Amino acid sequence: MIETLQQELVDISALKAGVVWREKGKKSAKYLKAIHKNRTAQQYMSGIQVPSSNSDNPPTVSDDTDQMKTSAHQFYQHLYDAEPVWDDAIKDYLDDIQLTKTLDSNDAATLVKPFTINELIDQASRLTKQSSPGADGLSYPYLAILFQIPMLERLVTDLYNQALDGVFPTLWQDIRVRLLPKKGDLSLLKNWLRNSRDKATN
Secondary structure (H helix, E strand, C coil): CHHHHHHHHHHHHHHHHCCCCEECCEECHHHHHHHHHHHHHHCCCCCEEECCCCCCCCCEEECCHHHHHHHHHHHHHHHHCCCCCCHHHHHHHHHCCCCCCCCCHHHHHHHCCCCCHHHHHHHHHHCCCCCCCCCCCCCCHHHHHHHCCHHHHHHHHHHHHHHCCCCCCHHHHCCEEEEEECCCCCCCHHHEEEEEECCCCC
């Protein structure tokens, strides 16, 4: 039992670091920790440019948390504002879509058939190991480990089957953005790559 738990902890640490490193059958916790620490440091934002209260003055770099949050909110609010779309253009677009293929009643029923734990484990095992970590720092492959814990089987199947009825955990209804540094002045938000975590992930 202890050996199994130790192995699971090693696997989780490897997934958190984003790499799996093995040499002569041994696991290097020190290496994994160093990689995780290095990646965390790379994503640290020490300060960003905030607009001056006087429009004639250039922006200044601020490390004040509240100012950084406000400036980031304004930047991304403007970036993601929906562009105006004409209703007639939407109608013309939809009128050109022809749905020639539909599901029969039997095929439709399979889409809402309750999930089994084996189906969830199988699909989790197929997920790419290159996925971005979620809010908990864990990437998709961790799910395959989690789903195989017997005491969690009922919880896992209930969670995913409730989703068929439109009942989702609060975390699934969040959209989180992880900023990854690019080349250039990192006090400018445009020099941070946006890595979105959409709803219903992890």
